[in-house]
Amino acid sequence: MQFAMTEEQQMIVDTTRAFVEKEIYPHELEVERSGHLPMEIIREVQSKAIEAGLYAANMPEEVGGAGLDTLTWLMYEKELGRANYALHWTCVARPSNILLAGTEEQREKYLYPCIRGEKWDCLAMTEPGAGSDLRGMKASAKQDGDDFILNGTKHFISHADIADFSIVFMATGEEETPRGPKKLITAFFVDKGTPGFSVREGYRNVSHRGYTNAVLEFDNCRLPKSAVLGEVHKGFQVANDWLGATRLQVAATCLGRAERALQHAVEYAAERRQFGQQIGKFQGVSFKLADMATELKAAELLTWMGGWKFDQGNVTESDMSMAKLKATEMLAMVADEAIQIHGGMGLMDELPLERIWRDARVERIWEGTSEIQRHIISREMLRPLGA
Incomplete structure (x- = not known):
C-alpha cells in the first residue's frame, strides 16, 4: 500500500474540497436553521456539480460516471463529508450502485437518468419491526399470475420525498435452513405514483437537518414481473453483490x-x-x-x-x-x-x-x-x- 496520494487523487481531493467550500458551505446555515433544502438550491448546486464532473462519481465510466476506484472514491467522499449532509448528498448525488444490477431496459429507465441528474433513487429495506434483522421483514410481495402484489410498510427511507422511484426489498417466500425457516427476499423497482404506493412524511430527527426520511406504504400495489431487480428470491444476493x-x-x-x-x-x-x-x-x-x-x-x-x-x-x-x-x-x-x-x-x-x-x-x-x-x-x- 502506498501512503502518498497519486497526482490524480490529489487533484480530485483539491477539486472536491474547493467545490464544497465555494458552492456548498454558503448554503449550510440556511438549511440548518430552516431544516429544509429548497429545490432551487438543489438544482443550482447540482448543475455546478455536473459541470465540475463531480456528479455520480461513484459510477463506472462506461455508464457515464467518473469511474473512480474505491480508494479514490472514498477520498472524494471524505471531502464531501465536510459539509451539511443534505446538501452534499442531494446536490452531488451518488446513485445507488445496486442500479448496476438492472437489465439494459431497467438501466435506461432508472440508472442513466440518475447519472444525468434527471432522477433520484431511494433504497427501502428498513421496517418498524425489522432494522438490522432484515430477515424479520413483514412487508411482502405475492405473485399473482405474471404480476406481484406488494403490501406492507417501510420507514426511515432517506430522501424518498424527492425520489422518482424506490428500490424496495420485500419478503416473497420462505426457505428451510438448519437454523429454521428464513424469509426469501426480492428487490423491486417501484415508481412514484404507482397505484397502491404512497410516500408520507417521516420523522423529525436531531441529525442531518434538511435530509429527510419518509414512510413508504404499500396497499395491494401491483407490479409487473419486469419490475423485479435481479432474480426473484435473490434480493440479498443482489444487495451483497452490488451495493x-x-x-x-x-x-x-x-x-x-x-x-x-x-x-x-x-x-x-x-x-x-x-x-x-x-x-x-x-x-x-x-x-x-x-x-x-x-x-x-x-x-x-x-x-x-x-x-x-x-x-x-x-x-x-x-x-x-x-x-x-x-x-x-x-x-x-x-x-x-x-x-x-x-x-x-x-x-x-x-x-x-x-x-x-x-x-x-x-x-x-x-x-x-x-x-x-x-x-x-x-x-x-x-x-x-x-x-
Whole structure:
C-alpha cells in the first residue's frame, strides 16, 4: 500500500474540497436553521456539480460516471463529508450502485437518468419491526399470475420525498435452513405514483437537518414481473453483490467532518487567550488535540486500507466493519472535544461544531449499529475456531 496520494487523487481531493467550500458551505446555515433544502438550491448546486464532473462519481465510466476506484472514491467522499449532509448528498448525488444490477431496459429507465441528474433513487429495506434483522421483514410481495402484489410498510427511507422511484426489498417466500425457516427476499423497482404506493412524511430527527426520511406504504400495489431487480428470491444476493462499500462510505464522510471540527479546535486553541496565554498551551487542551488527531489518523488508515483492499478484491466484512466502527465513534469523540475546547461558543450555530456534534449521533446507528459492527468483527475472529 502506498501512503502518498497519486497526482490524480490529489487533484480530485483539491477539486472536491474547493467545490464544497465555494458552492456548498454558503448554503449550510440556511438549511440548518430552516431544516429544509429548497429545490432551487438543489438544482443550482447540482448543475455546478455536473459541470465540475463531480456528479455520480461513484459510477463506472462506461455508464457515464467518473469511474473512480474505491480508494479514490472514498477520498472524494471524505471531502464531501465536510459539509451539511443534505446538501452534499442531494446536490452531488451518488446513485445507488445496486442500479448496476438492472437489465439494459431497467438501466435506461432508472440508472442513466440518475447519472444525468434527471432522477433520484431511494433504497427501502428498513421496517418498524425489522432494522438490522432484515430477515424479520413483514412487508411482502405475492405473485399473482405474471404480476406481484406488494403490501406492507417501510420507514426511515432517506430522501424518498424527492425520489422518482424506490428500490424496495420485500419478503416473497420462505426457505428451510438448519437454523429454521428464513424469509426469501426480492428487490423491486417501484415508481412514484404507482397505484397502491404512497410516500408520507417521516420523522423529525436531531441529525442531518434538511435530509429527510419518509414512510413508504404499500396497499395491494401491483407490479409487473419486469419490475423485479435481479432474480426473484435473490434480493440479498443482489444487495451483497452490488451495493458496494457503503460502510466505508459512511466512514469516509465521518473523516471529513472530524477533520473540519479538529481544524476549528486547533485554530481556536491557538487564538483564544486565557490567564495571559493561548489556551492551546494548557495541557488540558493540548492533550485533547493530540488525542483527537491520533484517533482521526487511526480511523483514516482503517478506512483507506479497507478501500485499498476492496480494489484488490480481498477486503473482508471485518475490514469494513472496523473502519465504520472506528470512524463513527471517533467522530463523536472529536466533535464533543471540539465543542469542549470552544466552551460556550462551540454550541452556537455560527460555527459548524454543534451541527457536526448532532450529525455524529446517527452515524453509529445507520448502515449497521456499532453493536452490529462489533458482532461482525468478533464473528470473523471466532468462526475459524468453530465458535
